[in-house]
Amino acid sequence: MNRLEPHVRASILAEVDKAFDRQVAFLSSLVGCKSLRGLERGVQELVETALRERGFDVRRIGIDRALVGKHPAFSPATIDYDETWNVVGIKEPEVAGGRSIALNGHVDVVPAGDAKRWSLDPFGGVRTGDWLYGRGAGDMKAGLSALIFALDAIEAAKLSLTGPVQIQSVVEEEVTGNGTAALLHAGYVADAVLIPEPTDEMLVRANSGVIKFRITVTGVPAHPREIGVGVSAVDAVFRLISHLRGLEARWNEEKGDHPGFPEVANPAALTIGTIAGGEWPASLPSSCSFAGRIGFYPGDDPHERVREFERFVAEAAEQDEVLRNCPAPLVEWVGVIQAGYALEPGTEAEASLARAHEAARSAGSPLESAIMACYLDSAIFAVHGGIPSLVYGPAAENIHAIDERVSLPSLLRVTKTIALFVAEWCGTRSVSDK
Numbered sequence: 001m002n003r004l005e006p007h008v009r010a011s012i013l014a015e016v017d018k019a020f021d022r023q024v025a026f027l028s029s030l031v032g033c034k035s036l037r038g039l040e041r042g043v044q045e046l047v048e049t050a051l052r053e054r055g056f057d058v059r060r061i062g063i064d065r066a067l068v069g070k071h072p073a074f075s076p077a078t079i080d081y082d083e084t085w086n087v088v089g090i091k092e093p094e095v096a097g098g099r100s101i102a103l104n105g106h107v108d109v110v111p112a113g114d115a116k117r118w119s120l121d122p123f124g125g126v127r128t129g130d131w132l133y134g135r136g137a138g139d140m141k142a143g144l145s146a147l148i149f150a151l152d153a154i155e156a157a158k159l160s161l162t163g164p165v166q167i168q169s170v171v172e173e174e175v176t177g178n179g180t181a182a183l184l185h186a187g188y189v190a191d192a193v194l195i196p197e198p199t200d201e202m203l204v205r206a207n208s209g210v211i212k213f214r215i216t217v218t219g220v221p222a223h224p225r226e227i228g229v230g231v232s233a234v235d236a237v238f239r240l241i242s243h244l245r246g247l248e249a250r251w252n253e254e255k256g257d258h259p260g261f262p263e264v265a266n267p268a269a270l271t272i273g274t275i276a277g278g279e280w281p282a283s284l285p286s287s288c289s290f291a292g293r294i295g296f297y298p299g300d301d302p303h304e305r306v307r308e309f310e311r312f313v314a315e316a317a318e319q320d321e322v323l324r325n326c327p328a329p330l331v332e333w334v335g336v337i338q339a340g341y342a343l344e345p346g347t348e349a350e351a352s353l354a355r356a357h358e359a360a361r362s363a364g365s366p367l368e369s370a371i372m373a374c375y376l377d378s379a380i381f382a383v384h385g386g387i388p389s390l391v392y393g394p395a396a397e398n399i400h401a402i403d404e405r406v407s408l409p410s411l412l413r414v415t416k417t418i419a420l421f422v423a424e425w426c427g428t429r430s431v432s433d434k
């Protein structure tokens with residue numbers, strides 16, 4: 001791998017600066033697409049247009065539900081995938097010889113919550129000062145804009161890559177990971193993968209495995225005057241959740257066995273994200289269900305964790321003095337069932353990213369790494385593809401919360417880093433060399 005000449009680096013960095021206002025405008029239009037789960041059509045059409053204008057070979061890659069359960073990268077699906085698809089843009093080099101790269105970003109976003117509590121419209125894509133606000137601004141449409149504009153800067157610097165490059169604009173990251181799983185299954189792989197999730201300009205050294213569940217408890221409905229003969233499904237659910245806090249504590253206690261994880265406050269992070277139950281204020285509820293996620297460690301078999309979770313729920317219900325009067329709780333798997341991964345230090349991909357990171361900062365600062373106690377699509381490539389997968393992106397605040405926003409100075413630095421990294425990793429030649 002040839003290092004970049006100083007004048008080549010300088011010229012790429014200057015081109016990122018020149019196009020940055022256009023990049024921010026593009027990011028704003030991405031945030032303006034309300035790409036909640038299953039509603040990604042608009043944003044994917046926008047990305048397709050952007051890629052086509054830039055000369056990519058653009059393809060739509062759907063998700064085949066029949067693969068769930070047949071290929072280990074796929075997680076249980078709770079929707080059909082007729083209206084949702086990935087977009088992949090490919091550029092093959094005119095003169096080959098370099099390494100390939102897959103640049104991956106997800107376009108699906110989580111709900112904004114109560115829009116009235118936001119300072120600005122969550123789907124307005126509004127910039128104020130150094131920040132751009134909106135659901136998905138940080139997680140992770142800013143990163144997606146960085147991928148596209150990093151490649152623009154390389155071309156604007158009159159360089160052409162000597163390795164194949166793919167931009168993968170994927171769906172389903174926030175729920176199942178099945179968007180990226182479909183790409184792996186269809187052979188959209190490369191010598192390395194880069195995913196610019198919001199990481200505060202750090203490299204992800206490891207992430208958690210995650211499983212997502214829904215549990216339904218059935219109670220015994222009754223009139224308030226005969227409350228003694230009934231069992232409230234809502235009360236029973238609260239008891240079950242408090243038992244699950246014990247499972248979370250138990251899984252957190254295992255963190256000492258996993259490098260880097262002792263510093264993570266809550267690697268298991270049991271989240272109860274939704275709850276719904278009951279039928280009438282003056283009736284004991286007959287049914288209540290809740291959904292959430294819990295994490296574990298790289299190297300753990302996610303299906304073994306599923307079985308451990310199911311056993312725990314069954315035993316807790318049998319031993320609890322309220323729950324044992326109800327039918328056994330129903331546990332369903334409604335999202336990702338995926339292992340975590342650890343990025344072993346010492347890959348050439350990491351070394352190249354570290355050089356790019358330093359070169360993109362005038363003060364010079366080494367690339368730091370961090371552990372992310374959450375699901376990342378990089379796990380698909382790392383665990384099921386054995387591909388070095390780098391997750392590295394801009395600083396963002398309040399992701400999945402109120403007033404999500406991304407730092408634009410950070411996005412600029414990250415775009416520069418990605419441009420330098422891709423140029424070095426894939427190799428370049430001057431267009432005038434033709």
Ligand SMILES: [Zn+2]
Nearest residue numbers: 106139140197
């Ligand atoms: Zn994300």
